[in-house]
Structure formats: C-alpha cells, structure tokens
Amino acid sequence: MIAAALLIGAPAHAQERVADVDIPAARLDHAIRLLSRQSGTSIGFRDSAIAKLGVKAVRGKLTAAQALERMLSGTRLEVRRVATNTYLIERAALPPAPRPVARPVPQPPATVPHDSVADEVIVTGSKRNVPLSVYPGGVQVIEGDTLSMAEGARGTDAIGARVASVVSTHLGPGRNKLFIRGIADSSFVGPTQATVGQYWGNSRITYSAPDPSLRLYDIRSIEVLEGPQGTLYGAGSLGGVVRVIPHAPDLGMTGGTIWGGTQAVQHGQPGVDGGAILNVPIVDDRLAFRALAFGSIDGGYIDDTKRGLKDVNEVRTIGGRAALRFVPADDWTIDLSGVGQRIDGLDSQYAERGGDGLSRASSIAQPYRNDYWLGDLVVRKQWGQLELTSSFGYANQYVFEQFEGVALADSTDLTVAPSASAAPAAYVQTDHISMITAETRLARRGPEGTGWVIGVSLLHNVARVNRQMDQFYLASAGSGGSTTGQTFPGVISIQPADTLTLTGVRNQVDEQTLYGETSIKPLDRLTLTFGGRLTHSRLSGDSEDVLKMFAFRVDPGASAARSETRLLPSAALAYRPSDQLTLFARYQEGFRPGGIAVRQDFVQRYKGDRVATTEAGARYSVRDFSLSLNASWSRWSDIQADLIDGFGFPTTANVGDGRVLSVGLAGRWQPVRGLSFDAAVYVNDSKVTAPAFATLPSDLARANLERLPNVADATGRLGFAYATSLSSSVDFEVNGFGRYVGKSTLGIGPILGQLQGDYLDTGLEFRVGTKRRAVTLSLTNLLDARGNRFALGSPFLVRDRNQITPLQPRSVRLGFDAAF
Structure with a gap:
C-alpha cells in the first residue's frame, strides 16, 4: 500500500495558509496536483483505484483543507490530515448496518460559522491573479457556466446584456464597436484604434478593426475591466478591457x-x-x-x-x-x-x-x-x-x-x-x-x-x-x-x-x-x-x-x-x-x-x-x-x-x-x-x-x-x-x-x-x-x-x-x- 501511495506537493514543514485556489473539474490525481502547487501542501492517496475518480471544481481564497473538502463533496472519499500541511485522501468508511432503535430526536441543521472563508473571485486580467476583494478598480466577472447556449449564440451582445457599463453600436454582428465607461469616439470602424481592448485568453483579437463578435460557447469566464488599462494592456484600452x-x-x-x-x-x-x-x-x-x-x-x-x-x-x-x-x-x-x-x-x-x-x-x-x-x-x-x-x-x-x-x-x-x-x-x-x-x-x-x-x-x-x-x-x-x-x-x-x-x-x-x-x-x-x-x-x-x-x-x-x-x-x-x-x-x-x-x-x-x-x-x-x-x-x-x-x-x-x-x-x-x-x-x-x-x-x-x-x-x-x-x-x-x-x-x-x-x-x-x-x-x-x-x-x-x-x-x- 505504501508503494502505491502518491504524495505530491510542497515540503510538509511549510506553514498552512490561505491561498488563491483555482481548480477545474477533473480527475482526482490531476486536481490534487494543481492544488498542491497552488497551496504549497503535500496531498496523497494510497488506493490507486481512486486516481481517475472525478472531483468538483473549486475556486476561491481557501486553505488546502477547505479546498479538499469542497472538491470531494458528494463523493465517497474523505480527507485526513496526517501532518503539518500534509493530507491523505481515502475512501470513506461504510456506515454500520442499522439496528432497531427508538426513533432519534431530530437535531437542528448544522450551521456554517459566519467567519468561514467564502468563495472568492480571482481577477485573472490583473496578470497576477488578484482577489476581487482587494482589486483597486471597477470590474465585472461573468462565470462561463452561467451562459446558456442561447446566450452564447449572441456573441458580444450577451456581454452587453449582463454588464451595464458595456454598450455597442448596432450596424450588425461582426461590424460593431464596443464602448465602456462612456469613452466613445464614433459610430464607424475607421482607421482609428478601438477604445476597448478585446482579448481571447492571452491574445489580443482586435486593434483597428470591428468587434468580430466571437460566439461565447465553452467559456470559462469573461472579465470586464473598466479603463483606462494602459499599464497592463497598453494602447487602445481607453475605455477598458473585455477578456x-x-x-x-x-x-x-x-x-x-x-x-x-x-x-x-x-x-x-x-x-x-x-x-x-x-x-x-x-x-x-x-x-x-x-x-x-x-x-x-x-x-x-x-x-x-x-x-x-x-x-x-x-x-x-x-x-x-x-x-x-x-x-x-x-x-x-x-x-x-x-x-x-x-x-x-x-x-x-x-x-x-x-x-x-x-x-x-x-x-x-x-x-x-x-x-x-x-x-x-x-x-x-x-x-x-x-x-x-x-x-x-x-x-x-x-x-x-x-x-x-x-x-x-x-x-x-x-x-x-x-x-x-x-x-x-x-x-x-x-x-x-x-x-x-x-x-x-x-x-x-x-x-x-x-x-x-x-x-x-x-x-x-x-x-x-x-x-x-x-x-x-x-x-x-x-x-x-x-x-x-x-x-x-x-x-x-x-x-x-x-x-x-x-x-x-x-x-x-x-x-x-x-x-x-x-x-x-x-x-x-x-x-x-x-x-x-x-x-x-x-x-x-x-x-x-x-x-x-x-x-x-x-x-x-x-x-x-x-x-x-x-x-x-x-x-x-x-x-x-x-x-x-x-x-x-x-x-x-x-x-x-x-x-x-x-x-x-x-x-x-x-x-x-x-x-x-x-x-x-x-x-x-x-x-x-x-x-x-x-x-x-x-x-x-x-x-x-x-x-x-x-x-x-x-x-x-x-x-x-x-x-x-x-x-x-x-x-x-x-x-x-x-x-x-x-x-x-x-x-x-x-x-x-x-x-x-x-x-x-x-x-x-x-x-x-x-x-x-x-x-x-x-x-x-x-x-x-x-x-x-x-x-x-x-x-x-x-x-x-x-x-x-x-x-x-x-x-x-x-x-x-x-x-x-x-x-x-x-x-x-x-x-x-x-x-x-x-x-x-x-x-x-x-x-x-x-x-x-x-x-x-x-x-x-x-x-x-x-x-x-x-x-x-x-x-x-x-x-x-x-x-x-
């Protein structure tokens, strides 16, 4: 069993701390590898048969223990802390067979402490993953899983429908201009550079061109950073950035x-x-x-x-x-x-x-x-x-x-x-x-x-x-x-x-x-x-x-x-x-x-x-x-x-x-x-x-x-x-x-x-x-x-x-x- 164990991550003597966690839904072995890197902890399991089990996506400002608990929610797995900053994942023990006993007295539902750490949005457009709670500027984040297929078919119009600071011209999809925060220059797409920087992941998609209105299917998230954003994004981000x-x-x-x-x-x-x-x-x-x-x-x-x-x-x-x-x-x-x-x-x-x-x-x-x-x-x-x-x-x-x-x-x-x-x-x-x-x-x-x-x-x-x-x-x-x-x-x-x-x-x-x-x-x-x-x-x-x-x-x-x-x-x-x-x-x-x-x-x-x-x-x-x-x-x-x-x-x-x-x-x-x-x-x-x-x-x-x-x-x-x-x-x-x-x-x-x-x-x-x-x-x-x-x-x-x-x-x- 020890030979089959997989331990991943940072040294066990690292101090436990809250980290910016961003783990997609994936296999268990892949998810804990990412979590180990992001949290600086060691995470392992002995039963190799659980490696390919799927676990939930987790995102927020969390400790490793909190992230693991949410990740494994709904599975028959549990996490056990075995040392400082070291965790072991194993199958949950089966409950004992029921015995004929008197009906139990109902207990009130467990409450979540008010001081528990809540999920936190990470602003990836900051280029260093700054938590929204300390981001010094106007920003709106649309989670991709909240966009339906009908909305995705609308392209950029779906962003304008969600974010009040974003407006667009309406010559037709594929030849419009976007504006943010009232920084608007004209109705036509001429030789001037756009006032909004548009990005697909890490790549800029327009400069002196109309909004291509790329369809928003299979999207993880959309960030609207109100401008200017000249320091990180340079020319053409006068009104802001849509990423x-x-x-x-x-x-x-x-x-x-x-x-x-x-x-x-x-x-x-x-x-x-x-x-x-x-x-x-x-x-x-x-x-x-x-x-x-x-x-x-x-x-x-x-x-x-x-x-x-x-x-x-x-x-x-x-x-x-x-x-x-x-x-x-x-x-x-x-x-x-x-x-x-x-x-x-x-x-x-x-x-x-x-x-x-x-x-x-x-x-x-x-x-x-x-x-x-x-x-x-x-x-x-x-x-x-x-x-x-x-x-x-x-x-x-x-x-x-x-x-x-x-x-x-x-x-x-x-x-x-x-x-x-x-x-x-x-x-x-x-x-x-x-x-x-x-x-x-x-x-x-x-x-x-x-x-x-x-x-x-x-x-x-x-x-x-x-x-x-x-x-x-x-x-x-x-x-x-x-x-x-x-x-x-x-x-x-x-x-x-x-x-x-x-x-x-x-x-x-x-x-x-x-x-x-x-x-x-x-x-x-x-x-x-x-x-x-x-x-x-x-x-x-x-x-x-x-x-x-x-x-x-x-x-x-x-x-x-x-x-x-x-x-x-x-x-x-x-x-x-x-x-x-x-x-x-x-x-x-x-x-x-x-x-x-x-x-x-x-x-x-x-x-x-x-x-x-x-x-x-x-x-x-x-x-x-x-x-x-x-x-x-x-x-x-x-x-x-x-x-x-x-x-x-x-x-x-x-x-x-x-x-x-x-x-x-x-x-x-x-x-x-x-x-x-x-x-x-x-x-x-x-x-x-x-x-x-x-x-x-x-x-x-x-x-x-x-x-x-x-x-x-x-x-x-x-x-x-x-x-x-x-x-x-x-x-x-x-x-x-x-x-x-x-x-x-x-x-x-x-x-x-x-x-x-x-x-x-x-x-x-x-x-x-x-x-x-x-x-x-x-x-x-x-x-x-x-x-x-x-x-x-x-x-x-x-x-x-x-x-x-x-x-x-x-x-x-x-x-x-x-x-x-």
Whole structure:
C-alpha cells in the first residue's frame, strides 16, 4: 500500500495558509496536483483505484483543507490530515448496518460559522491573479457556466446584456464597436484604434478593426475591466478591457457536449443553431485536445418595400475552435489554439421610422461579411508563487460592407440613362487587418493581492482600407432584365454602369513596450499599487489605389513615417476596514497612436489621443449579498473620431478635448437558497469642452460637438435566477432580465447628431433536466418592442431619411443540450 501511495506537493514543514485556489473539474490525481502547487501542501492517496475518480471544481481564497473538502463533496472519499500541511485522501468508511432503535430526536441543521472563508473571485486580467476583494478598480466577472447556449449564440451582445457599463453600436454582428465607461469616439470602424481592448485568453483579437463578435460557447469566464488599462494592456484600452477566457483542454477527462435549437421570430423568418464540443486526453496527464464547431442561421425580419422583398436581413454564422494542451513536466504548460469564424449578413438590419418600424425602401441589397482567424501559443512555467508566461498570437480579419449611396454621375464621364439622377449607387468598403502580438511577463503572486508583474510586449498591425463606388442606371423591364438581381416591382430594373475607384489608405503600427506593476502592503488592510508602461510606437501610412501626389495634395507630410513614445503611470490603493468592505481609489492613463485617414478623395493625418482617469469606489460582500459602487472622472485630450463629411463619406479627425463623468452601482442578493437577484445602473455625462474648430474640415467646423456619441446617459439592468429540484433526477431553472438603454446621439457633427436609444430589452429562459441533459425554452423581447438601438443604416442616406435599427422582434427558441 505504501508503494502505491502518491504524495505530491510542497515540503510538509511549510506553514498552512490561505491561498488563491483555482481548480477545474477533473480527475482526482490531476486536481490534487494543481492544488498542491497552488497551496504549497503535500496531498496523497494510497488506493490507486481512486486516481481517475472525478472531483468538483473549486475556486476561491481557501486553505488546502477547505479546498479538499469542497472538491470531494458528494463523493465517497474523505480527507485526513496526517501532518503539518500534509493530507491523505481515502475512501470513506461504510456506515454500520442499522439496528432497531427508538426513533432519534431530530437535531437542528448544522450551521456554517459566519467567519468561514467564502468563495472568492480571482481577477485573472490583473496578470497576477488578484482577489476581487482587494482589486483597486471597477470590474465585472461573468462565470462561463452561467451562459446558456442561447446566450452564447449572441456573441458580444450577451456581454452587453449582463454588464451595464458595456454598450455597442448596432450596424450588425461582426461590424460593431464596443464602448465602456462612456469613452466613445464614433459610430464607424475607421482607421482609428478601438477604445476597448478585446482579448481571447492571452491574445489580443482586435486593434483597428470591428468587434468580430466571437460566439461565447465553452467559456470559462469573461472579465470586464473598466479603463483606462494602459499599464497592463497598453494602447487602445481607453475605455477598458473585455477578456474572454475559454475552457482549456482537460488532461484527465474524455467527453463533450452537443446542442441544438430552433427559433421562431415574430414578423420574421425562423432560425436554427447547433454545435458540438469534444475533449480527448491523448496522453494521460500530459497531452489533451479540445475542439468546438458551431453554426447558426438568424432569420431576417426587415422588409424592403421598394424591392418588394421580405425578411431581407438574414445572418449566417459558422465557426469553430481547436486547442492542444501539453504538460511536458511538472510546472510547465504549453497551450496551442486556433479560432475561426465567418459571419455573412445578407442585408443590413436598419429600418425607417414610421409604419411598423420593421421596413424600409432601398434600391439595392446592402450585405456585409466578417471573416476572423486567430492562432496563439502560450507557454507557462511556475515556481511556487512565481509564474513566467510567454505568448505569441496572429490575428487576421477581413470585413466587407456595402451601403446604398448616391450616384456620382455629375463627377464622372459616364453616359447613363436620362433617369440616372434618380439611380442608386453602391458604396463598397473592404478592410484587411493583420496583427502579430508577442508578450513575455514574469509575475509573483503574494498574499492578499500583493506581488508584482514585469513584462515586455511587441505588436505589429497592418490595416488596409479599399473603397469603390459602383454606379447603376435605371432601365425599363424590357431592356434585357437585371444583371444585378435587383428589380423594382413591375417596371424597372437596375443595370450596372461603371465602377469608380476611390482613395484608400494603409496604416501600419509597430509597438515595443516595457511595463511593470507592484502592490505592497505598508499597513494592515491597506494595499498600495504603482505601475507604469513605456511604449514606443512607429507609425506609417500610405494611400491605396490612387497616385500619391494626388492623395497627399492637402497634407504631404501625412505619408511620412513618424514615432511616438508614451509613458503611462498608474497608482491605486485598496483599504479593507473589515473583511466585508473594500474601499479603493485609482489613477491611470491610456492612449491611442495617430495615423492617416481618407478625407473625400485625399489623405490627411490625425494625431494620437490620451485619456487620464481618476476613480474611487467601494465593494461590500457577505455570503448572500454584494454591492459595488464606483465613480470616475476622465479627461480626454485630442479626441479621435470618425465623422461623416458633407458628401456622406466617413472621415477621421481630432475633434478637441473632452471629459466624461461616470457613476456605476451594481448589486446581487440571494434571499433564499436557489433564488438570486441582480441589479445595476450606470450613469454617464460627457462633453467636448474644447472643440478643435481650427483643425476640423470646413463642413464640420460649425458642428455641435458638445456630446460624445453612442453612450447612453443612463443604462440599467434587473435580473433574477431561480433553481430547484422537481424530483430526484429532474432539475428546474429559470432566469430573466430587463435592460433599459437611455438616450444617446448617433455621432459627432451636424449630420450624425441624431438621438437614439431609450428602449427596454427583456429576456426569459427555462431549463428542465439534469446538469448533463436538458431541454431549454428561451424568449427574447417579451414586449415585442421596436426601439431604436442605432440611428444609422447607410451613412449616405442619414441626412435625408430617418433611419432606425429596431430590436429583433419577440422570439422563442426551443433547444436542447446533452453532455457525454
């Protein structure tokens, strides 16, 4: 028996202590190996037959004994302490056979001491696993197991529905922009870098590209870190960071999940979705493979009255992931993964105000497409509380968009039909973005949030924008038919006339960065954090599809390569007057480098911008109740914004300096076992305090620039979740939410200064079955509200038409999921 014993971990003389524990559901031998490393204890067992038994996931700030007790809950195993920091796991003794005795006197249920250590959320986005209780900043964490398959199919929209500080534009999945904490620049995805850093595990997924809206299947957790996050994440994290952590391959479990569903959309076409997950250990405790494949068709619900078509805005999505985890030796982990997804929107999802709010009159189809690929490699080495992480990622994104435009016959030599002045034109823009990132960091995790991290990172991003205007003329139905597939009912067809190539642009950014952060504890219950990031950026730009002397005639210096060096300091404190209450304050900065942008048919330069934010807040948490409050004031210099010029073309400029005030309140309450409520409200007030009229294009110089776009003055959410057992083998769960989005403006400038928002979104979901197999019923937009999520369809028509983007009408999805 002694020869079969397996003892794993640190020396037995180490002092027992509370540690940050994060153990996934796995085989017993694999789970205790991880626990030994994280807690610094020795854990073993004598009976080798129990090695492959499955144990529960455990996460929180716990001692080894507490973690083992929770891990083994529900099994026929027990843990026994045999020496200091040394534990033995063995089978529980069988209870003795019952004997005929008098009925026992009922005893009151055992109570849990109030001073017991509760599960604690770990903020992995801190890059050194800081407990939430001492994290000095605004953060929201969504546990992946709380996301249903129906929510996962919504991609980033599911995050916005859960977190009140996150908002998005709504051009369509795969071409939206995310904003956090009121830091919003514009409605369009132009050459400017995003204000929100998006990460998939350790790898950045976007730079100057739209949100790819990767589907949130098989996710471990999602962290929303309110910004700026310049110290740890660098350029483009002005508003904050959204970090999605997928499930890694499990070295000790073979299994998977399949799911599917069908959706009925009121006033629209039905939809369908499905997918599968597979996890296979290849070499026990050394090598495992995990894969995911999915697809969906979202039925359209917008009618085009001019073309006589119904439900034109169907969206098709297909994608998958694959990952390998290799543990060549103790304390080494190598992860290799790939992500791919394609979104095809057959037509735009906007409508025109009036009527039923689900129809418009357009002359041509306005499809779009987003192809996204990501490959990354992450290598980790751990020595006790020290961890070295090195990562390399490559991302590639292709975005195609077509908008209905205005014919440009007056500016060309085209010979078209007499009715050409009324003919449509198609504005086509394609974006090709490729990005290489690499980072190496060394972190030390100390007790109660102390420790440090130091790292270096490299980034190479190339973004190319090509534009053209396809012009058409109107012909009678007898002229040979339409070659474009676009026809008016009865009398007219649309014939191609010519294609006009417009000026494009290519931007390249190369960044080299050194950063570091440290947290110390000078006094009991007080933690101070200091950090800084030194970034050197080299920027270069060029024109596409036209002669340089023509493209740079207004700003010849825009094509020259140039360099920027930025130092971003940060400081924060966290004070815990009690175990339940944390007070924090923070100062941090963020920036975006400059670049070149198209202005009509020429190219001009825009400068980099910078945000400095001061925030303060508090978090209170007891076993069944938590509450967080934070307020921030941001100063934003040389704001970059994508605008609409007088001809309807997107352009980019620095609009001036501004400030943003934000206040957020969020809470969760569990009054009884199985029932919980959550609520949140977020209030923003933004203003351009010093407009840069002198540097704006002449048609924008008189614009009303007082308010920043797209961020509502107030957002709020109220949700609930309830779970109970209907029988010994059947569970019942239900959850629901209501989310209010207040008023905002579409953009900056005289054309984009339209109001949008002021709507209520709702959802309800039921699940009946077991943890492994269940049937689900999901309902969205229970009130069948229209609303106006985004007041834009085509930038060329926004001046003359009252465009809106309605909510998807009331929908019902019937689905299933089964684990094996």
